[in-house]
Amino acid sequence: MPTSPTPETYEAFVRLFMAHEPRLRGFLRSLLPTWEDVDDVLQETSLIAWRKFSQFEPNSNFMAWIGTIARFEALRHCRTKARDRLVFNDDLLDLLADESLTETDLREREHQALRHCLDKLPADQARYLDLAYQPGVKFHEAAQLAGKSVAAFYKILQRLRTILQTCMTKELQHSNP
């Protein structure tokens, strides 16, 4: 932690953090088994990043800087969880993180493209997604609420994800010739 962080420093940090949060979440999601883990690690990451913020060089790449911290925290988190959960091994985590941090701009474009696609999704399809991605709702609970069997609900979601994937690819081609 800087010896006496000024309010300006703090504001700068919060701004940068909020701007990069969606990408950071996507990054952590690829490394960690559940959203709970993502939230935990993101929280740790934000605290550590704030403590070390004096070491961050203004105008350098914030995503690369905080991504390194997030990656380390994710690894640490996975080690403590490894015994009881489906957690990727260290080698794979290293590979994923290395590659991830070189393509965060692509992820950001995908994020924007997908938001665009979601806006165009018909309402009856959107509500299945809305249901499935509510935080804290388990997959089988979402299926039950939709009045579908787990298998049928899964099929619906798969179809929607494929639609979105196709739409996203198309959007990206159009916006980035």
Added chain:
Amino acid sequence: MNAPEFNLNEAIDHHLDGTLSPEDFTRLQDALLTDPAARSLLRQRSQMDATLRDWTLSLQPTPLAAWQASPKPPTPSSWFNRPIKTLLGTAAAITLAFLLWPQETSTPEATSSGVAMLSQTLDAEFAHSPLRSGDTITPRTIKLTKGLTQIEFFSGATALLEGAAELEIISSWEARCLSGRIRVHVPPAAKGFLIHAPGMKLEDLGTEFALNVKDNSSAVHVFEGEVIAHTDRASSSLKQGMTLGNTTTDFLPISELHDLLTQRQQRRFDAWQDWSQQARTDPRLIAYYTFKHSTDDRWDRLVNNFTEPRNPKHSGGAVGARWTEGRWPGKEALEFKRPGDRVRMNLEGIYSALTLSCWVKVDSVDKKYNSLLLTDGYDNGEPHWQIYEDGSLMFSIIYRPDGITRGGDWNQIYFSKPVFGPDSLGRWHHIAVSYDNQSGQVIQYFDGAEVSREVSKRHQAGRPITYGPCELGNWGLPTQGHPFPIRNLNGAIDEFAIYAAVLSGAEIQSIFENGHPK
């Protein structure tokens, strides 16, 4: 290496859904280790997962208005049944549908039948229900028995009324004076404003005039502009300096209310300053902020700690929050409006009791939690004081058992009854809370009166209280599971005192009496 039925796409999605079997997990891991394209796909689907979750959250309807009964969290089934935006085909229509979407899910808009508001009062007493400045007035008769009051009609016309007087408010464009002295100012926008009086009807053409009504007879004098006076016999135009009717008393001078108000405010401000000079020497104080900002602070961000003897280490730094007028003209306050607005402090020390005392003007209770004083994070022995979404005061302190740093249900939370609602928003109020770590009793106060008294069943005597880095009006670095929630106060604070002891109910009452704006 992969059995034929293994499908990478499906495995990744099952993995993200949390429905992948341990066997398939091993196969997925193997595939990812060997195949860069598989890893790329995983990252893409992970970002999609994150985006979808983010999108789902953004669909949630806005919370109910803060003063409504605290809503239950929506159940998943009610989510599913809520109206869904209709898809209309063209891109423009989709945009339109998306814009209309939030309205379909929102609660009915609040309405009011108010036609005017009471903007100022001076020693005013009313015959029926008591009115305070800031109150909205619906059509009715106002009987002022003594004092002065200023009424601002929503049309833009303003009336100054001196007791005893009786004024029937008919609409934002029309009123009837039954008795008393009244002075009316009508700006061009309110041209056509009508005042009825015994024997005449006054139609205003953008002007200032006074009216005396006594024993069912009226007299009017125009100070500026023009008034059309309609009587039984004729309509006549009254210009500046002209008088119609007979009266034995003077017409109401405009300076009266404002001069008296200014004098009274100055008296109250002076009295509070005298009290404050004494109060800041209280040895029980850890910090005392009066939000007087020093003219020599070139950064204009210093929030001085005014305890005597001085302890500049406990001074705060304003972030975002802007200087504004406090309880009286000349008294400063800090206004918290934007999500980043806050005052940062660092209060070292370990304590066994506390009292927090604060003069606050809450403009709206629009978040789930609205910050007053919160420590960064939420570690053992750190107090948090907030306004909950239903308008109640919420004090909490946490003590987790040794070895546990997060999670679990160790929070001691104390709620008052709701105190911030339409009646109290937008006005200066005093709030306070006291807690001591022996009895564990938490008492909260609103305008000097006790509004809650409770001991948590989780209380254990003797556990220390600490602050460390903390904030007024916002929450600094939050704890796990709450990534930077928006908790900024929507309002202003013009006095905040932190004591290392429990102040008695009588002492809190005295703080309220000495600091009351009126």
